[in-house]
Amino acid sequence: xxxxxxxxxxxxxxKLPADIGKALLAGLIAAAxxxxxxxxxxxxxxxxxxxxGLESAKNGLLLIASLLLFLLAGMLLMKGKKPEQKPKKNGxxxxxxxxxxxxxxxxxxAAFLALxxxxxxxxxxx
Numbered sequence: 001x002x003x004x005x006x007x008x009x010x011x012x013x014x015k016l017p018a019d020i021g022k023a024l025l026a027g028l029i030a031a032a033x034x035x036x037x038x039x040x041x042x043x044x045x046x047x048x049x050x051x052x053g054l055e056s057a058k059n060g061l062l063l064i065a066s067l068l069l070f071l072l073a074g075m076l077l078m079k080g081k082k083p084e085q086k087p088k089k090n091g092x093x094x095x096x097x098x099x100x101x102x103x104x105x106x107x108x109x110a111a112f113l114a115l116x117x118x119x120x121x122x123x124x125x126x
Contacts, residue, residue, distance in 0.1 A: 015097045022095065023104040027111025035061055035115055054123050061116035068109035075102055 038060030039053040046052020092101055099107075 012098050016099070019096045019099045019104075020107060023099065023107035024111050026104075027108035028115065030108065031061060031064075031112045031115040034064055034112075035119065051123065051126065054119050054126075058116050058119040058123065061112050061119065065109050065112035065116060068105055068112065072102060072105050072109065075105075 035057045039057040041060075042053035042056025043050070045056070096104060
């Protein structure tokens with residue numbers, strides 16, 4: 001019985017980098033799409049100035065990241081309040097074998113913050 005538990009732990013450790021990579025990639029794709037949308041909105045509203053587009057993209061990404069982190073904080077605070085019911089079919093496990101949805105949301109928020117930092121760095125240097 002102990003060997004089987006050790007094997008399962010080793011399998012989880014092997015699958016963990018893939019799950020983290022998937023969550024970060026999903027976050028970067030979503031953040032890039034949001035950045036492009038906010039950049040275009042900033043360009044149009046700012047009179048076609050690229051700095052206005054970058055500022056708008058940075059502010060939009062920071063807003064979305066803060067909302068994601070606020071959602072995550074609420075989920076962490078409410079964890080012990082009511083018991084969760086196990087769904088019969090969990091579609092989350094089709095995509096992520098080891099990490100849970102709270103960890104994935106945290107990684108997605110980190111990807112949004114990373115892209116906002118890149119936009120802020122470009123504004124600072126440009």
